[in-house]
Amino acid sequence: MPTRTPLAEVATSDAALRRFLHGLPGVDAVGLEARAAGLGTRSIKTTAKAFAIDLAISMIDLTTLEGADTPGKVRSLCAKALRPDPSDPTTPHTAAVCVYPDMVAVAKDTLGPASGIAVASVATAFPSGRAGLPVKLADTAEAVAAGADEVDMVIDRGAFLSGRYLEVFETITSVKEACARPDGTAAHLKVIFETGELQTYDNIRRASWLAMLAGADFIKTSTGKVAVNATPANTLLLMEAVRDFRAATGTQVGVKPAGGIRTTKDAMKYLVMVNETLGDDWLTPEWFRFGASSLLNDLLMQRQKLSTGRYSGPDYVTVD
Template identity: 75%
Template sequence: MPALTSPGATGDLSDVTASDATLRRFLHGLPGVDQVGAEARAASLGTRSIKTTAKAQAIDLAIRMVDLTTLEGQDTPGKVRALASKAMRPDPTDATCPATAAVCVYPDLVGVAKQQLGDSGVNVAAVAAAVPRGRAPLDIKLADTRDAVAAGADEIDMVIDRGAFLTGRYLQVFEEIVAVRGACERPGGGEPAHLKVIFETGELQTYDNVRRASWLAMLAGAHFIKTSTGKVQPAATLPVTLVMLEAVRDYREATGQMVGVKPAGGIRTTKDAVKYLVMVNEVVGADWLDPDWFRFGASTLLNDLLMQRSKLATGRYSGPDYVTID
């Protein structure tokens, strides 16, 4: 680990981002990731089993961590309203079933989601800043973000410019994240929208790059770091998430600040979700076992969580019409 100043605010690391050279030196001075070791540890954690009572708790926690997502060209206001209703009452037959963390939509549908969700406590997340490609002038990315925030978005999910990152233009990526975070401020004041920074890890090529991107985003003020848009494969994987969890753990040790982690794309089953929760507990600890600090970006995962929840409660699987098809 490169030498860091004493724990405190992110400003303690301001010298790291003083220039492209200092930022490059810092990021390339991070310890390299042992690919074989990371994959072996992730595989080992993925074999852990939990007992029935703990499984029931894990399912409810996973439901509370879901960002219920629709990001299709054919999205309509009606589809978003239905998704928002499902987020508030995932199982209409069981009032004890918790709500999801958020509904994630394109910026032009934020107002629809916000109106439907009302004061339910379910957040509205909007992808912005030219998601999924990240290929647009900065002023367009900032306008996209401001529009979503003005429409009521509680959270903004942006994606980094992978072309800039992979060619070593780290300061450009850093400054863009800082600018988007600034665009998350509310025009009339109040709490700004929280910023999730997506790496599109399937395009970053190495675990070392995932670690560097994690630190880069955290230095720039990300509230969450996120694996993927779900539009590129591979998306979320256990080893990639392990590397990101290690980064947020080390960042808190260096600065005293917590940053959330969001794996997204390809997490479809309760078994998958439990593997991630076990990893969170083992790598960063119980502090991150909270929707404020860990999320699942998913569309179909919630359906399986509801099916497994019903199975634990009744002892049998429900019929195919038990959950809605998103």
């Protein structure tokens, strides 16, 4: 990490922020991809695999973000989050459900106050991020007022790629303030980069530091709405950023890969990466999440395979 500018002074001007972000070490793309690929070859077997499957289930933000979402669909999603496998009560519940702001109240009512499952809501003109600040803040305020425990905001990639870093920084800080509740608590803020549109690994590293400096509680790869979403390499880069940020500031920030993670094998690769790069401190639902929907079904079928010795039929899990 560059030390020319104290962190407290990084965002005092656009020039200082640009100087800091462009002073971050460049990313060795070949080395990053080779390390991510190498970690993906690790094998997890028997009892360790059973533990990892349950851990992965407990880290899922079970998501529905479609224009055709209905209250009935959201209630069904919440029921699945609570009891992913109704035939096996030992199956852990998911970490959260993630919905649009207008569905937050439905999710909160369905889950109840004691479920242990957070309700997350996308906001700030998801998935494009192309709206004025008043619209973004109103979007956030609607979700928080409805009871959202977490807000997943998306940055304006056009502003970021144009070098308007302070604008992006101030938007994040404003949304962070809008996450506050009258009782003094606040919804956790996840900041989505849409890494598939940031063009370079250097930009992903810069976006990570920018978001963390602005107060992000989590940094998240993607919306799941573009061609390139979470990959092992771009997620590893986020992990390295949160590790280095904690070393520099003492503040821990979570990581959430989202989009394209569909199989148990995929999930295991990411858990190995967390363990090897960040360690036990991040190996909990509090600090690591999967943004996914179809992943849960594969985890459930693999879980049953471990317990019974045979694969389930196609009707074992619900179709989301």
